[in-house]
């Protein structure tokens with residue numbers, strides 16, 4: 335589905351953010367991308383939709399080599415990749431419904447997008463998505479009246495209304511409290527399962543990643559140093575990714591959390 339072939343990025347400043355990254359993600363798989371600050375996680379996500387231009391290597395999405403596309407074709411290809419951001423990137427003065435519908439801007443013609451006239455089918459789909467993310471009663475609220483968790487739900491609905499093949503998710507829970515973080519991660523993973531949607535989630539919270547995803551990719555200084563199941567993240571591997579720390583505490587926390595989840599103690 336998604337294939338990264340020797341993806342490399344060196345910024346004009348000389349910083350080498352990614353070196354020969356190889357990654358294949360099948361349809362429907364959710365991957366957590368972990369690694370210390372500066373490891374290249376955001377660069378990797380942004381090279382996939384070419385918000386950051388890779389220096390060399392290829393990004394292939396369902397047979398289309400995105401790295402070869404000209405501006406027009408790239409604009410169309412970007413519709414196939416929904417993006418969810420840490421800071422939500424909503425238009426504050428617009429309503430929840432208008433923010434969700436803005437995910438369709440890549441599909442409607444120039445004048446329709448200029449006047450924000452959307453087809454009724456888009457409005458119906460926006461309502462369905464708002465219901466799915468638990469915000470149907472808030473469609474007319476302005477974005478600046480929402481909590482962080484509600485904003486992220488709008489961001490998720492806006493990404494999904496694009497009808498993407500891939501979700502690129504950049505630290506979706508970094509501004510949220512622990513309980514809301516879990517709810518948002520659970521929602522993203524459930525929606526991916528329902529839609530057979532692949533996702534790459536850049537996330538700092540290792541325990542949260544371990545709780546929800548099937549596969550973890552660890553980056554360190556722009557190179558993949560771990561690619562495997564969440565329960566393969568041993569203290570040794572975490573030390574390799576992040577450096578020396580007491581990792582037993584992190585792993586124990588995950589096991590405790592699993593117990594909580596099993597007992598239905600977590601909302």
Ligand SMILES: Nc1ncnc2c1ncn2[C@@H]1O[C@H](COP(=O)(O)OP(=O)(O)OP(=O)(O)O)[C@@H](O)[C@H]1O
Pocket residue numbers: 345346347349350351369370371372373374375376377378
């Ligand atoms: N626009 C830029 N210009 C020059 N260097 C950059 C730019 N963006 C990132 N870098 C460098 O590329 C490397 C990777 O940065 P990146 O932001 O991708 O890491 P990250 O793992 O996402 O970090 P964080 O978790 O702190 O967001 C770092 O050395 C960073 O300084």
